Amino acid sequence: MVALIFSTLTLFTVFNGFIFFKKPIRWPILFGAVVGIFGLSIIFSTEINNTDWSLNSGVVKGFLWMLLATFFASIGMLLSGQMQARKMPLVQSNAFSMLYGSLIVVTYVGFSDVSFSYSTSYSYVISLIYLALVASVIGFGVYLKLVGNIGADKASYVNIFTPTIALLLNFF
Numbered sequence: 001m002v003a004l005i006f007s008t009l010t011l012f013t014v015f016n017g018f019i020f021f022k023k024p025i026r027w028p029i030l031f032g033a034v035v036g037i038f039g040l041s042i043i044f045s046t047e048i049n050n051t052d053w054s055l056n057s058g059v060v061k062g063f064l065w066m067l068l069a070t071f072f073a074s075i076g077m078l079l080s081g082q083m084q085a086r087k088m089p090l091v092q093s094n095a096f097s098m099l100y101g102s103l104i105v106v107t108y109v110g111f112s113d114v115s116f117s118y119s120t121s122y123s124y125v126i127s128l129i130y131l132a133l134v135a136s137v138i139g140f141g142v143y144l145k146l147v148g149n150i151g152a153d154k155a156s157y158v159n160i161f162t163p164t165i166a167l168l169l170n171f172f
Contacts, residue, residue: 001051003163005066006046007037010156012074017153021078029153036160044163077144077152085147094141 010033017023041048051059076097083093109116119125147155 001044001047002066003159003166004048005063006019006070006073007040007160007163008067009070009074009077009159010153011037012071013077013153013156015082016071016074016108019076020075021082023078023153026153029157032157036157040160040163043167063135072101074152074156077147080144084144088139090144090148094137094144098136098140 010029013026014030014033018025053059080090080093080097084090108114143155143158146158
């Protein structure tokens with residue numbers, strides 16, 4: 001469900017680019033995003049229909065938080081595209097973005113009743129290293145390079161394919 005909600009990133013990117021960055025709406029991209037999200041909704045229709053959408057279930061709150069996160073992710077992509085257009089180094093701007101994100105999380109944890117935890121088990125450490133290096137540093141670097149090369153709106157199509165890939169991986 002999270003991947004399905006995050007697939008709306010293309011819509012947010014098109015509209016936020018227009019509203020905040022004066023980028024023209026490219027209608028073929030918008031149309032493709034709507035068709036893709038509609039198709040994903042059909043694929044996930046069983047999960048959507050079997051979800052408890054009552055206000056006290058927490059699903060609606062999670063859905064709204066996920067939409068807000070997707071909104072900010074689109075702003076971040078658009079900003080990355082602008083920074084790359086200004087010839088700012090991708091690696092350094094990505095590193096600073098990750099640093100700022102980490103500081104926000106640490107600040108949040110400091111003011112909340114959430115606590116940090118760390119396991120020294122082999123599987124935890126290996127998965128943490130993979131997520132930190134491969135999925136975050138390399139993955140975001142490659143993705144943001146794509147944003148710089150073809151634009152944030154076209155690059156965000158990746159997020160429409162993600163739920164389908166997740167489904168296929170889950171199947172096998």
